[in-house]
Amino acid sequence: MAMGVRGxxxxxxxxxxxxxxxxxxxxxxxxxxxRRLRHSRIPTGILNEDDPSAEKVGLLKKxxxxxxxxxxxxxxxSIDDAxxxxxxxxxxxxxxxxxxxxxxxxxACVRLRSCSWLTTxxxxxxxxxxxxxxxxxxxxxxxxxxxxxxIKKESGNDVxxxxxxxxxxxxxxxxxxxxxxxxxTQNGLCFVPLIFKLPLASQLQGVDLVLHKATDxxxxxxxxxxxxxxxxxxxxxxxxxxxxxLEHNPQCCVIDPFDKVYPVLxxxxxxxxxxxxxxxxxxxxxxxxxxHHLKVDTFNEPELITRLSExxxxxxxxxxxxxxxxxxxxxxxxxxxxxxxxxxxKVPVPAIIQEYVDHSSTLYKFYVLGDKVFHxxxxxxxxxxxxxxxxxxxxxxxxxxxxxxxxxxVTNSQSSGDESIAKTSAGSLNLxxxxxxxxxxxxxxxxxxxxxxxxxxxxxxxxxxxxxNYLPSFKEVPDDIAIPAFWHAIRRRYELxxxx
Numbered sequence: 053m054a055m056g057v058r059g060x061x062x063x064x065x066x067x068x069x070x071x072x073x074x075x076x077x078x079x080x081x082x083x084x085x086x087r088r089l090r091h092s093r094i095p096t097g098i099l100n101e102d103d104p105s106a107e108k109v110g111l112l113k114k115x116x117x118x119x120x121x122x123x124x125x126x127x128x129x130s131i132d133d134a135x136x137x138x139x140x141x142x143x144x145x146x147x148x149x150x151x152x153x154x155x156x157x158x159x160a161c162v163r164l165r166s167c168s169w170l171t172t173x174x175x176x177x178x179x180x181x182x183x184x185x186x187x188x189x190x191x192x193x194x195x196x197x198x199x200x201x202x203i204k205k206e207s208g209n210d211v212x213x214x215x216x217x218x219x220x221x222x223x224x225x226x227x228x229x230x231x232x233x234x235x236x237t238q239n240g241l242c243f244v245p246l247i248f249k250l251p252l253a254s255q256l257q258g259v260d261l262v263l264h265k266a267t268d269x270x271x272x273x274x275x276x277x278x279x280x281x282x283x284x285x286x287x288x289x290x291x292x293x294x295x296x297x298l299e300h301n302p303q304c305c306v307i308d309p310f311d312k313v314y315p316v317l318x319x320x321x322x323x324x325x326x327x328x329x330x331x332x333x334x335x336x337x338x339x340x341x342x343x344h345h346l347k348v349d350t351f352n353e354p355e356l357i358t359r360l361s362e363x364x365x366x367x368x369x370x371x372x373x374x375x376x377x378x379x380x381x382x383x384x385x386x387x388x389x390x391x392x393x394x395x396x397x398k399v400p401v402p403a404i405i406q407e408y409v410d411h412s413s414t415l416y417k418f419y420v421l422g423d424k425v426f427h428x429x430x431x432x433x434x435x436x437x438x439x440x441x442x443x444x445x446x447x448x449x450x451x452x453x454x455x456x457x458x459x460x461x462v463t464n465s466q467s468s469g470d471e472s473i474a475k476t477s478a479g480s481l482n483l484x485x486x487x488x489x490x491x492x493x494x495x496x497x498x499x500x501x502x503x504x505x506x507x508x509x510x511x512x513x514x515x516x517x518x519x520x521n522y523l524p525s526f527k528e529v530p531d532d533i534a535i536p537a538f539w540h541a542i543r544r545r546y547e548l549x550x551x552x
């Protein structure tokens with residue numbers, strides 16, 4: 053498999069803007085570019101051969117250290133110097149070195165074209181173009197796309213180009229674990245970020261598969277509308293552009309189609325889906341199900357007590373917004389110990405009231421990556437009787453919390469009884485049952501990558517799925533297991549799409 057690009061060298065003027073101090077010297081888009089190159093699995097270096105000022109040398113060396121890059125000082129006009137220093141740093145490997153320069157060094161670009169292993173990439177500061185200069189980019193954000201295009205050109209159909217889009221913090225979390233290399237993976241994937249600053253149509257040319265986390269780009273979610281679920285969600289302009297492109301180019305493979313993602317945005321839709329699990333059971337009467345639940349549009353319903361009873365809901369309750377993700381208060385929840393405390397509850401409506409399942413503080417996180425299922429065990433919220441003794445409840449007042457930031461917890465002394473039960477509960481997971489449920493959900497949802505949380509109810513041993521989400525981080529699974537499975541799931545989806 054030809055690799056195309058074996059290294060990237062960034063010339064100093066491409067990174068620094070000019071006179072100034074500190075971070076003000078950096079050109080736009082330097083930070084995201086260096087973060088992506090750091091995790092690209094492609095050797096990258098910074099070249100500073102013509103500016104001896106202590107200020108710039110210090111800043112460039114700091115950048116090299118921060119992003120684990122090499123620091124070069126060779127004369128780019130001297131092929132011998134460049135060859136020696138690069139070989140010492142990166143060794144002998146196949147492929148080309150990309151030398152990224154500004155258009156102020158056009159003379160060097162022309163001269164270096166005689167070097168067979170060096171490809172110049174010129175960042176233009178004007179509308180000038182000259183074929184003798186080499187490849188062109190108008191902004192640094194285009195460089196990853198240029199790299200992947202060269203790799204794809206050299207490798208042909210052996211390598212799939214995966215365009216991905218998600219919020220920066222999520223991208224960084226995946227990238228630092230090695231999930232998004234530009235250098236091809238063992239099963240032939242190279243990853244390129246899709247950037248809203250650039251026209252998406254041009255970026256998507258040659259992309260074999262799009263991986264997105266559309267929920268990162270939700271602007272609003274109108275649950276009061278009677279329209280279809282697909283029309284209740286408003287995405288950012290960039291995500292809408294991607295959605296339109298995919299609608300007009302159905303041949304483009306995507307993980308996952310928007311219409312498959314919509315149901316997991318709505319907790320009521322999730323509950324309705326989980327109702328289908330009732331046909332799964334084991335010989336020992338162990339069953340898997342969703343929690344008993346009730347949707348409310350207001351907590352002041354006059355018949356609330358009756359409706360709760362009809363839904364098999366009894367204190368304590370856990371209350372969640374109907375919107376499952378993508379908006380600021382989607383994770384604002386509460387545990388309620390008395391029915392009368394619903395009156396002034398500070399949880400957004402419409403809301404889903406669920407049974408609070410006593411599970412001895414043990415949560416099982418399951419991840420489905422294509423045809424593979426993984427799980428991890430985590431400490432969770434204590435049983436209801438323990439929660440009621442917490443000082444925060446102040447006479448059994450509701451416990452309000454943000455599930456993304458913090459969960460109600462107890463000290464070891466407060467949870468001693470709970471912990472003794474947990475030892476029994478921890479060994480009570482029926483893995484075959486949950487694996488069957490994972491396969492059923494995979495077929496029902498038609499999602500490539502998703503996760504769900506399971507608790508085992510004390511006493512009944514009911515396995516209750518309390519949460520379900522799209523494209524989770526699966527960070528509880530060791531990277532050396534999870535990341536290859538992630539790549540396998542992507543390749544498998546592409547192959548299935550191509551044969552159908």
